Amino acid sequence: xxxxxxxxxxxxxxxxxxxxxxxxYRSEKVAGFNQAREKINLYNYDCIIVDIGLPDGNxxxxxxxxxxxxxxxxxxxxxxxxxLKDRIDGLEIGADxxxxxxxxxxxxxxxxxxxIRRRSFSGSKEVVCNEIRIDLDSMNVxxxxxxxxxxxxxxxxxLFFLSNKxxxxxxxxIAEHLWGDNMDLVDSYDFIYTHIKNLxxxxxxxxxxxxxxxxxxxxxxxxxxx
Numbered sequence: 001x002x003x004x005x006x007x008x009x010x011x012x013x014x015x016x017x018x019x020x021x022x023x024x025y026r027s028e029k030v031a032g033f034n035q036a037r038e039k040i041n042l043y044n045y046d047c048i049i050v051d052i053g054l055p056d057g058n059x060x061x062x063x064x065x066x067x068x069x070x071x072x073x074x075x076x077x078x079x080x081x082x083x084l085k086d087r088i089d090g091l092e093i094g095a096d097x098x099x100x101x102x103x104x105x106x107x108x109x110x111x112x113x114x115x116i117r118r119r120s121f122s123g124s125k126e127v128v129c130n131e132i133r134i135d136l137d138s139m140n141v142x143x144x145x146x147x148x149x150x151x152x153x154x155x156x157x158x159l160f161f162l163s164n165k166x167x168x169x170x171x172x173x174i175a176e177h178l179w180g181d182n183m184d185l186v187d188s189y190d191f192i193y194t195h196i197k198n199l200x201x202x203x204x205x206x207x208x209x210x211x212x213x214x215x216x217x218x219x220x221x222x223x224x225x226x
Contacts, residue, residue, distance in 0.1 A: 001046040004047075006059060034056060046073060048073045074116060076098070131207070175189060
């Protein structure tokens with residue numbers, strides 16, 4: 001899952017980024033308004049953490065822009081101001097949650113998980129698609145009730161497919177989801193084929209149906225209507 005941290009307090013931003021990466025997210029951080037605008041217009045994120053008080057702009061304007069570009073990202077506001085009006089303004093323009101500084105990183109993590117579950121998987125802590133079952137909190141995957149051992153990239157790929165089930169996803173969107181900024185350094189998408197091949201093999205070995213279909217010239221589809 002991809003998280004963007006928009007926070008100008010360097011120590012706090014680094015602490016959040018390090019903690020979330022240890023928790024299995026792929027997080028990126030920016031310190032300013034203009035950097036944040038560039039990121040949200042170039043990349044897709046599952047959750048965006050926004051500080052209201054940025055040195056070169058207002059975090060609420062970032063939220064407004066996210067809504068204008070119809071981003072599907074969950075949004076959590078961070079603020080040093082425990083102000084009812086700020087809370088109401090942020091929630092009314094489209095934020096999902098509001099967290100007042102200082103806060104515990106574990107609480108931030110719980111709120112991110114809650115938002116992602118609500119937006120992608122109807123609020124459930126468990127994703128069940130036919131013989132596939134995923135515990136989102138523990139990141140454990142089962143096929144036919146047998147544990148399925150996946151790499152981090154394979155796990156992220158499976159969740160991406162399931163959150164876009166029965167829809168065609170392009171190689172570009174998969175690369176962006178798995179690698180973010182680093183996708184710009186890749187000359188080809190052969191690595192996507194490798195991860196898909198490994199995920200498919202592991203699932204078939206546990207008795208899963210072959211849901212991953214190649215849509216030539218377009219990308220891939222996780223077809224649960226088979």
